[in-house]
Amino acid sequence: MKTIHVNTSRPYDVHIGAGLLKKIEELLPESVLKKIDKGAKTVLITDENVNEIYSSDVEESLEKIGFDVLKIVVPAGEEAKSGQWYLKILSCMAENHVSRNDCIFALGGGVVGDLSGFVAATFLRGIDFVQMPTTLLSAVDSSVGGKTAINLPEGKNLAGAFYQPKAVIMDVNTLDTLSAEIFADGCAEIIKYGVIWDSELFELIKENNLTKNRGNIDLMCGVISRCVEIKQKVVSLDELDKGIRNILNFGHTIGHSIEKNSEFEVSHGSSVAIGMTIISKAAEKKGLCPAGTGKLVENLISDYGLPTETDYSRKQIMDGLLSDKKIEGTTINLILPEKIGKCNICNMKINEIEELIFGD
Numbered sequence: 583m584k585t586i587h588v589n590t591s592r593p594y595d596v597h598i599g600a601g602l603l604k605k606i607e608e609l610l611p612e613s614v615l616k617k618i619d620k621g622a623k624t625v626l627i628t629d630e631n632v633n634e635i636y637s638s639d640v641e642e643s644l645e646k647i648g649f650d651v652l653k654i655v656v657p658a659g660e661e662a663k664s665g666q667w668y669l670k671i672l673s674c675m676a677e678n679h680v681s682r683n684d685c686i687f688a689l690g691g692g693v694v695g696d697l698s699g700f701v702a703a704t705f706l707r708g709i710d711f712v713q714m715p716t717t718l719l720s721a722v723d724s725s726v727g728g729k730t731a732i733n734l735p736e737g738k739n740l741a742g743a744f745y746q747p748k749a750v751i752m753d754v755n756t757l758d759t760l761s762a763e764i765f766a767d768g769c770a771e772i773i774k775y776g777v778i779w780d781s782e783l784f785e786l787i788k789e790n791n792l793t794k795n796r797g798n799i800d801l802m803c804g805v806i807s808r809c810v811e812i813k814q815k816v817v818s819l820d821e822l823d824k825g826i827r828n829i830l831n832f833g834h835t836i837g838h839s840i841e842k843n844s845e846f847e848v849s850h851g852s853s854v855a856i857g858m859t860i861i862s863k864a865a866e867k868k869g870l871c872p873a874g875t876g877k878l879v880e881n882l883i884s885d886y887g888l889p890t891e892t893d894y895s896r897k898q899i900m901d902g903l904l905s906d907k908k909i910e911g912t913t914i915n916l917i918l919p920e921k922i923g924k925c926n927i928c929n930m931k932i933n934e935i936e937e938l939i940f941g942d
């Protein structure tokens with residue numbers, strides 16, 4: 583097992599290893615364990631798919647430690663990250679007299695983690711929560727760093743809070759049951775870390791295609807740990823996303839537009855994969871990164887079975903981009919590769935971005 587300490591305003595550990603769902607007691611911080619003496623309950627929030635496979639192990643572990651468990655199951659997929667489900671969960675917790683001494687456990691992928699985190703940040707002005715990511719995407723990205731949110735009809739993640747968990751427990755065995763598509767979604771975020779920060783990681787995942795090596799626990803633990811280490815460095819420097827943390831948005835500006843245009847039919851990972859390809863090729867065309875960078879990114883993304891192109895029109899992409907929450911007045915911080923393993927944050931006007939992506 584690997585443990586990575588995240589040095590944010592509320593510091594915590596991320597544990598990555600096999601079989602961790604059955605070892606929760608050993609991994610929870612003292613501040614959570616001592617709640618048991620005061621009769622704390624846990625609110626286990628999960629989705630209907632994860633519930634069938636993993637929640638009994640977690641419930642058993644929590645009950646064995648001495649927690650009462652209130653389980654709340656939400657639909658699988660992006661629809662749960664809505665105002666309606668957010669309010670339903672708050673009401674259910676209020677009806678069940680959940681108190682500030684209690685703790686939420688978010689068992690699932692990014693949707694469950696983001697939604698549960700926002701519930702934790704706002705219920706009674708904030709109660710503790712623990713992230714238990716069960717997808718590759720949530721393991722390497724969304725469970726770490728304290729971004730919590732729900733979607734509004736107007737756009738993705740438009741209501742949210744920065745709220746750090748008390749711990750992150752990532753059991754790599756949960757990756758076994760992911761569909762090929764959901765697994766590849768997480769690979770898109772891993773490719774992102776390679777492009778923006780770590781050329782060795784880029785080479786490693788090029789030489790060892792993770793989609794063909796997902797049963798290799800050592801490789802998977804190593805790659806996930808490397809991504810979490812990068813993320814912890816970035817969020818420790820800029821917890822509130824006012825500077826360097828923006829680099830984690832590489833490929834996301836166009837990606838979010840594609841997601842929105844497709845009404846979330848195109849997955850986050852696929853959308854980001856397309857966004858990373860388009861931006862890398864555009865940066866190369868402008869001479870902002872070495873010749874061949876765009877092709878390197880595109881080839882790796884294709885090797886992982888992820889899309890590199892979209893049929894949405896220039897107008898649809900630009901309209902979608904305008905509802906991005908990262909927009910500041912008429913500019914957005916666009917992340918451009920300088921070379922594989924290094925990137926730059928470029929504050930650009932919307933019309934400059936349009937010109938960069940689509941030409942005059």
Ligand code: GLY
Pocket residue numbers: 723724726727729823827830831
């Ligand atoms: N997912 C990007 C971030 O946490 O900043």
